[in-house]
Amino acid sequence: MRVLHADDRLVVIDKPAGMLSVPGRTEADCAIARVQQLYPDALVVHRLDQATSGLLLFARGLRAQRELSADFAERRVGKLYVAIIAGRLDGEGLIDLPIGADWPNRPRQQVDVARGKPSQTRWRVLAHEGLHTRVALEPLTGRTHQLRVHLAHVGHAMLGDTLYAAPHIAAARPRLLLHASELLIGGLHFVCPPEF
Numbered sequence: 001m002r003v004l005h006a007d008d009r010l011v012v013i014d015k016p017a018g019m020l021s022v023p024g025r026t027e028a029d030c031a032i033a034r035v036q037q038l039y040p041d042a043l044v045v046h047r048l049d050q051a052t053s054g055l056l057l058f059a060r061g062l063r064a065q066r067e068l069s070a071d072f073a074e075r076r077v078g079k080l081y082v083a084i085i086a087g088r089l090d091g092e093g094l095i096d097l098p099i100g101a102d103w104p105n106r107p108r109q110q111v112d113v114a115r116g117k118p119s120q121t122r123w124r125v126l127a128h129e130g131l132h133t134r135v136a137l138e139p140l141t142g143r144t145h146q147l148r149v150h151l152a153h154v155g156h157a158m159l160g161d162t163l164y165a166a167p168h169i170a171a172a173r174p175r176l177l178l179h180a181s182e183l184l185i186g187g188l189h190f191v192c193p194p195e196f
Contacts, residue, residue, distance in 0.1 A: 052180060055181070079135055093122075135151075159177045
């Protein structure tokens with residue numbers, strides 16, 4: 001875990017893939033615990049999936065947590081992710097499909113037209129890499145596993161995704177190739193390119 005920025009209001013880290021953002025049922029080691037060792041007043045504002053790497057922001061104190069949480073809730077935060085997906089995609093577009101829990105198969109989520117919550121993801125091709133495509137993804141909403149569900153649903157699952165990809169795509173890489181690469185909040189712009 002690398003601390004990329006710290007001031008009296010917030011801390012931004014580069015979370016490695018495989019690390020929990022907050023404590024799990026059986027695992028206490030997580031990003032917030034490590035950040036609090038350095039900044040005891042650090043508090044959770046948002047989360048990244050355990051398998052996702054990249055920019056993760058924490059507030060310094062309750063007031064900052066309330067303010068920053070409101071920025072996230074009211075969509076005043078710009079987020080950009082980079083992923084490598086199976087197959088060839090061209091151009092750019094918007095995936096607008098509602099997402100809801102797949103209750104019998106938790107923690108999986110699914111596109112659910114009848115009961116799902118509105119979910120939108122903008123995508124843009126960055127490069128073609130053999131049989132795969134590198135894309136920039138902008139979640140306009142913040143549903144659990146939104147980017148992974150949307151891309152898998154349209155036939156372009158992320159490499160290394162053991163929850164939503166076919167076995168040969170899941171096994172194509174030792175980790176999920178999804179990285180939170182940019183965060184724009186309150187006039188601050190943080191950039192952290194992926195290692196893949």
